[in-house]
Amino acid sequence: MKRRHFLTGAAGAALLSTLPVGSIRAFAQSASGVITYGQSTAVLTLDPAHGAFTGYPGGYEAALLIFDRLLDFDDDMTIVPQLAKAFTMSDDLQSCEIKLRSGVTFHDGTPCDAAAIKFNIERMMNKEINTTNRPLWNPISGAEVVDETTVVIRTSAPFAQLPNTLAHGSGAIVSPAAIEKFGEDGFAQNPVGAGPYMVQAFNPGQELTLTAFDSYWGEKPGASGVVFKFIAEPATRINAITTGAVDVIDSVPVQLVGQLEGSADVEVVRKPGLRPIGLAMNLTRPALADVKVRQALNLAVPVATIAEKVFFGFAKAPDSPLAFDAIGHKSVGETVFDQEQAKALLAEAGYTAGSDGMLAKDGAKLTLSLFAPDGLFPGDVSVAEIVAASLKQIGVDAQITKVEKGAYWDHLRQDKANLAWDMAMFGFNPSNASGTYHLASLFKSNADDEGKPDVWNIGRYRNAAVDELLNVADSAPEESARLEALGKAQELVWADAPYLWLQINENVSAVRNQVAGVTVMPIVFTNLRNAAKA
């Protein structure tokens, strides 16, 4: 061999030996009857316990097809039956009786009966096995088998959100036999459920191939298979759906929606999310402890304009601390942009403008430190800059600190003594859709305001009336009484303005025309469970 051929030969051999074995499928069109979904987040694990379906929301979206749950959410987050035919809450809200469908089997052929349900409930109750979603599962105290198709689930205290927990993604019912076979650590890569699709091949973080489960108890799946492909880059997802290499994509950036809206083959699907974004105010600061100041800050920011201009209309101004589709949401107010009124309120609170136009009280300037993450919430940095500029117009000096997203939660959940921020951007996504859960997570008084917050009450909001109402909303026997209490709580929180309320973003996905039945749920999930392909 001549020397100068040696190099190319070696490199060529190396190349041929390592070529990935691709699928034989032509790339221009995905196979007929198989729906290909280009996901913005990777599916890494498929187990409702041990951290629950990472990454979020990719794993949950796949789980919707592989697993059935006792109860389900429809498109508007109303709770509907799935494996449970009937569901009866006791009058004291401390137990519920579940009537199961009979003859349901898991993908491995084992029966999905009352014993399997008991196994699942107990597995999720176990704090060692199920480390996440604890607020949803902690209230449950046990499950007992009455007969083959009847289970009773008990809670240690009245728990009106039990249906929400069972309908939540982590309520996915897994095959006890598969847990036995693959072990607690192995199941996440070898998931077995009773849903309409079963796993054919799983390459975590890359590709998940599902195939229709012929013995599914319900309506036959609308596709012969579904392939989830992880495509992190938004531009790459858009190219993939444009060329027809995939049928569905999620998380279309609002500034790129225009590229798709002109296409005859692709339809854009949008749905307002459940996560209202806002700036939590640190109520341990004297200036922000004054409700007039907080209301003034809310009046100073043009929230409707932010929704319209920054998010191209793919966002809405809120009318409550809860998002529009949260269960129990009540319209309790509106965001008003009125800087004159804001200045008047600040004057009432004792602030006067200095020669430079900036406000001060007792010689101390009204300077606020505003924390925002970079890339954690939609348009977070841009929105923070608009807020700071708007506050400057009424004489409030807001200084932005940009925080790397991995470190952001730590800055928020600090002991009182270590809170570095006066205002911090935050948004909570109640994945069980319960307004009570959402409001309690953010606004229920902390047990101890000096330490770290119990859940997400990071601003140390404290209102005994709200606490009482949330208690009623969680435990009153009558649904109407629960909803009324939750509505009142929303009114009180809105009036107290512990947040500078910002926008509620829409989730935007896109679907090619030959695929029908893809929905975007308010909880961020793009749902292909009922999708069909011609």
Add this chain to the structure above:
Amino acid sequence: MIGFLAKRFATIPLVVLGVVTILFIIFKSVPGDEAAFVAGATATQAEIEAVRVQLGLDRPLLEQYAKHVSGLVVGDFGYSTTFRGNPLPHVLNRLPATLALASAAILLTIVVGIPAGVVAAAYRNRLPDYLISLSVVGLLAIPNFWLGMILIAWLSVGLGLLPSFGASGPASLVIPTIALAARLIALLARMTRGVVIEELRKDYVRTARAKGLSKRLALRRHVLRNVMIPTVTVIGLQAGYLLGGSVVIERLFAWPGIGDLLLTAVSVRDYTLVQAIVLIFVVSFLVINIAVEVIYRFVNPRLRYA
């Protein structure tokens, strides 16, 4: 040769231990609480503490370090939260895709870069030279991900000739390879042109021409051999850049290699997985360097008898 290789390979564990130590220090000092991240956004403080104990993050640092290093010795990279166990098999599973992309890029670089440089030198200061030099400046200036996007828009979305993402056979290798290799091709062409021009001025070429060899034959028989020496050096030095560049390119093309997995691991704070991938990168880099030295001895006889 055997002794030389043995000596070189013996240094790998030492370098790896250094890297492991540095990574450990970095991961322990970055802001952000790993346990809080793993427990998720809705976790209460009590749950975060439970996760901390579960991941062994509550143990003294030295103990964590010792456990970590002793595990690596037997190929146990620790508990990856992503894969619920040792991440090594999953990383190795993805390595071929990255190697395919990197070797294709090196192959393309050699096949295009060297001839372009030789042609530019042979036609020095005439039209072909100007065209090639202009392309070189352009390719050096374009960021690889941007070139990738342009190529997708043109070849894939526009003409429908090639897949726009993923790894589904040789066709899907074309665009990412070009995007990854562009800068390297330009570097190599520019360097080859300079070396050839310099060699053409040397005495041995004049002697060869005086003996009646044509310019073309003098180039082929004598000059190219000497050009190989600096060329191999440049390719070797740049192979490391290819590994780094592949991270960006893999993400853009959703290419199922370890670069893409690295970014996923970072986004879910799976430090165990990040570390496994970084170590694979480090070992690959060291092995490439050894390979370059071997090839170097092959093309440069003077080293063999040194």
